[in-house]
Amino acid sequence: MSKMLExxxxxxxxxxxxxxxxxxxxxxxxxxxxxxxANGAGKSTLMKILCGVYHATEGEIHVGGEKAxxxxxxxxxxxxxxxxxxxLSMIPxxxxxxxxxxxxxxxxxxxxxxxxxxxxxxxxxxxxxxHIDPDTKTRDVSVARQQMVEIMKCIHxxxxxxxxxxxxxxxxxxxxxTLFQVILKLKEQKKTIIYISHILEEIFLLADTVxxxxxxxxxxxxxxxxxxxxxxxxxxxxxxxxxxRRLTSHCRDEExxxxxxxxxxxxxxxxDVSFYIKPGEVVGLAGLVGAGRxxxxxxxFGADRKSSGTIKVNxxxxxxxxxxxxxxxxxxxxxxxxxxxxxxxxxxxxxxATLVQxxxxxxxxxxxxxxxxxxxxxxxxxxxxxxxxxxAPVLKLSGGNQQKxxxxxxxxxxxxxxIFDEPTKGIDVGAKEDIFKTVEEFAEKGVGILFxxxxxxxxxxxxxxxxxxxxxxxxxxxxxxxxxxxxxxxxILK
Amino acid sequence: MGEKVKKIxxxxxxxxxxxxxxxxxVSIASPAFLTMRNILNLLRQSAVVGIISAGMTMIIISGNxxxxxxxxxxxxxxxxxxxxNKGYPFFVMVPVVILFGALVGLVAGVAIAKFAIPSMIxxxxxxxxxxxxLLLITGGYPISVKDPVLTWIGKGSFLGIPVPIYLFVLSIIxxxxxxxxxxLGRYIYSVGGNDETSRLSGIRVxxxxxxxxxxxxxxxxxxxxxLTARVGTATATSGEGYELDAIAAxxxxxxxxxxxxxxxxxxxxxxxxxxxxxxxFNLLEVHVYxxxxxxxxxxxxxxxxxxxNRKRANAA
Numbered sequence: 001m002s003k004m005l006e007x008x009x010x011x012x013x014x015x016x017x018x019x020x021x022x023x024x025x026x027x028x029x030x031x032x033x034x035x036x037x038a039n040g041a042g043k044s045t046l047m048k049i050l051c052g053v054y055h056a057t058e059g060e061i062h063v064g065g066e067k068a069x070x071x072x073x074x075x076x077x078x079x080x081x082x083x084x085x086x087x088l089s090m091i092p093x094x095x096x097x098x099x100x101x102x103x104x105x106x107x108x109x110x111x112x113x114x115x116x117x118x119x120x121x122x123x124x125x126x127x128x129x130x131h132i133d134p135d136t137k138t139r140d141v142s143v144a145r146q147q148m149v150e151i152m153k154c155i156h157x158x159x160x161x162x163x164x165x166x167x168x169x170x171x172x173x174x175x176x177x178t179l180f181q182v183i184l185k186l187k188e189q190k191k192t193i194i195y196i197s198h199i200l201e202e203i204f205l206l207a208d209t210v211x212x213x214x215x216x217x218x219x220x221x222x223x224x225x226x227x228x229x230x231x232x233x234x235x236x237x238x239x240x241x242x243x244x245r246r247l248t249s250h251c252r253d254e255e256x257x258x259x260x261x262x263x264x265x266x267x268x269x270x271x272d273v274s275f276y277i278k279p280g281e282v283v284g285l286a287g288l289v290g291a292g293r294x295x296x297x298x299x300x301f302g303a304d305r306k307s308s309g310t311i312k313v314n315x316x317x318x319x320x321x322x323x324x325x326x327x328x329x330x331x332x333x334x335x336x337x338x339x340x341x342x343x344x345x346x347x348x349x350x351x352x353a354t355l356v357q358x359x360x361x362x363x364x365x366x367x368x369x370x371x372x373x374x375x376x377x378x379x380x381x382x383x384x385x386x387x388x389x390x391x392a393p394v395l396k397l398s399g400g401n402q403q404k405x406x407x408x409x410x411x412x413x414x415x416x417x418x419i420f421d422e423p424t425k426g427i428d429v430g431a432k433e434d435i436f437k438t439v440e441e442f443a444e445k446g447v448g449i450l451f452x453x454x455x456x457x458x459x460x461x462x463x464x465x466x467x468x469x470x471x472x473x474x475x476x477x478x479x480x481x482x483x484x485x486x487x488x489x490x491x492i493l494k
Numbered sequence: 495m496g497e498k499v500k501k502i503x504x505x506x507x508x509x510x511x512x513x514x515x516x517x518x519x520v521s522i523a524s525p526a527f528l529t530m531r532n533i534l535n536l537l538r539q540s541a542v543v544g545i546i547s548a549g550m551t552m553i554i555i556s557g558n559x560x561x562x563x564x565x566x567x568x569x570x571x572x573x574x575x576x577x578x579n580k581g582y583p584f585f586v587m588v589p590v591v592i593l594f595g596a597l598v599g600l601v602a603g604v605a606i607a608k609f610a611i612p613s614m615i616x617x618x619x620x621x622x623x624x625x626x627x628l629l630l631i632t633g634g635y636p637i638s639v640k641d642p643v644l645t646w647i648g649k650g651s652f653l654g655i656p657v658p659i660y661l662f663v664l665s666i667i668x669x670x671x672x673x674x675x676x677x678l679g680r681y682i683y684s685v686g687g688n689d690e691t692s693r694l695s696g697i698r699v700x701x702x703x704x705x706x707x708x709x710x711x712x713x714x715x716x717x718x719x720x721l722t723a724r725v726g727t728a729t730a731t732s733g734e735g736y737e738l739d740a741i742a743a744x745x746x747x748x749x750x751x752x753x754x755x756x757x758x759x760x761x762x763x764x765x766x767x768x769x770x771x772x773x774x775f776n777l778l779e780v781h782v783y784x785x786x787x788x789x790x791x792x793x794x795x796x797x798x799x800x801x802x803n804r805k806r807a808n809a810a
Contacts, residue, residue, distance in 0.1 A: 327696040341694050344687035355695040358677050366675045
């Protein structure tokens with residue numbers, strides 16, 4: 001066997017922050033290689049570099065023994081690299097055939113050559129032994145079959161290396177079996193497969209070898225026979241990060257809970273979730289991306305509709321069907337997607353800061369800019385936000401400072417529960433520390449905190465208690481006493 | 495970043511400079527332009543579209559469009575004539591017309607906010623409904639009307655300045671008061687800037703949209719009173735096309751079509767710009783058919799400039 005892919009010394013920085021620290025990654029022809037890593041380990045970044053979406057800061061790529069310049073997705077495809085995305089990228093209103101040839105239509109002087117296209121389509125169908133009607137509208141076809149079409153596109157493009165990015169997330173068990181057969185068939189045809197998944201069963205079933213990444217480093221590549229679940233979670237979480245809890249606890253354990261959630265379910269995937277938060281307690285939600293953590297908190301905050309369950313604040317049931325009602329009950333949310341949900345980019349900093357509290361900024365029925373700016377400059381000082389001026393638009397700020405502007409909306413004594421959904425995503429280390437400081441200050445005042453982070457280390461650092469989430473459910477409620485990343489990872493992977 | 499601010503400023507000046515150049519050019523080409531009589535006439539004529547544009551400014555800032563306002567203006571004008579002709583006094587007619595505007599705005603607003611119909615389509619439908627109502631109540635015939643207060647509103651002057659101009663200025667002040675001084679106004683900017691952030695900040699986005707449409711429709715209805723007062727007759731085609739003039743005025747003024755930015759002061763310039771163009775066409779005896787072509791091109795250039803700058807800013 002010869003090496004089909006060699007990535008050597010791949011480094012990648014995002015605005016000075018290193019996310020890949022010199023990765024070596026080699027795959028043989030006809031091999032099925034699983035790529036594993038916790039959130040933020042760098043596996044998506046590595047694959048995006050391979051597919052030409054990102055450009056490596058340093059390092060080189062060899063495909064089939066030749067050095068390959070991959071600067072954009074088109075060049076990647078010319079080198080025979082294809083990816084089957086987790087979320088399918090087909091246009092639902094077009095037919096399967098239209099999507100199959102999208103951007104690569106066969107034509108004569110601008111007139112589509114449908115006959116030729118159908119011929120090519122059925123050739124690929126035969127190769128893989130698929131039978132999908134090319135004339136059905138894509139939206140009428142199951143996700144599994146759409147995925148098959150994606151795979152057919154890879155074959156049609158003469159791909160030599162096919163990357164599968166969590167391909168089974170929305171498949172039924174039967175569909176998964178079919179997919180695995182297809183992948184094994186691709187292996188027979190000497191295709192090289194890189195398979196990303198969190199589900200270890202699949203990996204043990206399918207992969208020849210497993211590469212594990214952690215925090216931008218390649219931990220190593222192992223034959224699957226040498227691996228076990230505890231070993232994998234140890235490699236994924238690492239030992240050097242067992243630093244434990246570092247924030248002081250302000251949990252008032254003897255008091256009644258400030259928030260009680262009972263049997264919360266919703267269409268967004270939340271399944272019978274029950275838990276409580278004591279005043280001053282920080283409860284962390286741990287889980288992988290897509291585990292349903294944000295969905296749970298969106299139900300509590302009234303951003304998504306719940307289908308059943310009750311929410312109590314200070315022992316009293318509150319009806320929440322709109323964020324307004326959550327805020328009136330004293331619940332605040334720092335949302336996950338800062339730019340889309342947290343700030344109004346082109347609006348002034350001080351107007352963003354006062355948006356939640358605006359009704360308190362009136363004088364004789366009219367907005368009082370003096371009060372507004374006073375509130376905002378108080379927040380700027382308290383959270384040490386770096387700004388050019390209070391009237392500058394938020395889009396001029398760095399990610400960390402934008403996040404602090406989002407935080408500044410909730411600096412009000414009436415808040416009883418604050419939900420932090422990925423507050424540290426995409427911000428620099430200094431701003432992260434400021435945010436942890438703020439979490440602690442809120443807790444000290446007796447505010448109950450719900451803290452979500454994809455970085456397990458951060459959850460462990462901040463929380464009094466950790467709820468492990470998977471598939472919209474709470475798997476385990478553990479007191480944060482010497483909990484390690486490995487403990488959490490084992491619960492998730494079990 | 496600093497460069498971008500400069501560019502935006504330049505654009506604002508651009509409108510004013512363009513306006514002044516236009517006025518200078520027209521006054522050279524036609525000596526009749528800079529006479530008091532012509533200017534007052536021009537302003538009087540701009541008032542109806544001006545009042546509609548004031549409301550349209552709010553709508554566009556909230557991230558929407560309203561293409562029913564021309565028909566609302568026409569239908570309200572007919573209601574004005576009919577109510578007065580039935581013998582009711584002016585001060586009974588006004589609340590009736592306002593109620594009419596409010597109802598139309600409410601229906602459009604609910605369709606847009608609660609049923610998530612794109613505002614362009616919802617108001618397209620609403621406009622047809624109102625146009626039909628106008629035809630039904632007028633039977634397609636012009637209705638002339640005489641009332642001393644109405645005549646004063648349309649043709650009278652106060653301190654040498656025609657009354658409609660006061661109403662135009664008042665509506666601009668009213669809209670800017672709401673936009674810049676009240677909680678509602680801030681919410682309108684916020685919803686237009688990012689409705690999801692607004693919702694998660696506890697703003698009832700649906701209500702804000704509905705209220706904005708109600709206010710704008712009321713202003714359009716009031717402009718109908720002014721129109722009937724000025725002309726003395728309500729016809730089945732009154733007000734048609736004013737929605738496009740109003741949108742053009744708001745956008746030429748510099749309020750950005752993607753929402754969240756702008757104010758009604760800017761709209762004044764836009765309204766005057768449009769009026770001077772129409773006025774100069776008449777003074778220079780440009781053929782009516784050709785007027786449409788020129789006016790359309792001017793709107794395309796003005797809006798194209800705005801959008802192109804934004805596209806480049808986003809790409810950077």
